[in-house]
Amino acid sequence: MRLAYLVPAPISLSMGTDEVERRRAVLRGLAGPGTTLDLVEAAEGPASIESALEEYLSVPGAAREVERLEAEGYDGAVLGCAGDPGLDALREVAERLVIVGPGEASFLMASTLGRRFAVLTPAESTVGPTYDQVHRSGLRDRLAGVRSVEIPVLAMRDDRRATLARVEQAARRALDEDGADVLVLGCMSLAFLRADVELAEATGVPVVNPLLAAVKFLEALVSAGLHHSKRAFPRPPKLAHGAGVASLLLRTGA
Structure with a gap:
């Protein structure tokens, strides 16, 4: 079983690389036999999440990371914020990746x-x-x-x-x-x-x-072969035919 702890921001910039490595060690100690649990950081996002605004700001980077994790063959991911920012949106992006909110x-x-x-x-x-x-x-x-x-x-x-x-x-x-x-x-x-x-x-x-609740819940879902219902979390229509999350964003001057 290959799982990820997805931090919806580059916390190595806000918390430092030593803290990120400490958290990686904690995660390795939580993984069950036969499970790898990697800490991954989104490329963009707030330094910390302490408001509804920061929750929303964290979603685009996390959504792009969900695409990458799925393409690399991960089985599931824990969203690395107890506020579960964008959990429903991330489940829409994922086609088979199981995503658990702490x-x-x-x-x-x-x-x-x-x-x-x-x-x-x-x-x-x-x-x-x-x-x-x-x-x-x-x-x-x-x-x-x-x-x-x-x-x-x-x-x-x-x-x-x-x-x-x-x-x-x-x-x-x-x-x-x-x-x-x-x-x-x-x-x-x-x-x-x-x-x-x-x-x-x-x-x-x-x-x-x-953290413990999310990791063990995710391991149980993946072990049971369960996935999110696409009736509940349908893939966004604009992402049909191989389009990625980045294609949804309009930019002036592009």
Whole structure:
């Protein structure tokens, strides 16, 4: 099984090559026997995704990368953002590549572990988009609430202890004030910090790590021979006859 972790931006420019290599090592440790899991970066995209605008800006580069991964024979891809930006669009581009969103996979997993889950998201600017995301997943009635950690994505790894303290504060508000009984990390930087481990110990409730949820969900789908329904995600009509995503873009002066 050949899988990719598709980052919808060149994060080596915003996070540095050392962090990218660290994440590659984490991914290698998650892959099951007989599975390769490669980190790949889109050629363009925002430095981090902390708003609806940045979500939309990340989609074109990711869509072109989906084309490349499919052409190179990959079986599936995890979209490397917990907000699942453009997940439906990427599934339209793919003809057989299975694409899993960490957010969607986490919500589905969390709904089996308790009655009401809460999502811990990086900033106040991502609270609204997270509510919209859960609604699209069909699990809005299982959502207790969304709590902001209020740490910029690019700063989360600067002081791991301080970051975990802020995450725990947000988590306790979600449990005590919102009535959540399961927690979901709504950020891939928190996922790669493995904040779920200490948070579960501190709070005594299940904490779903979107990275683990997405990778294992993807492995299960590919192993089962399942693909996205093209009735649900039909290929865009303008991409018939071998046309690529880049052909959809009009440019003045071209």
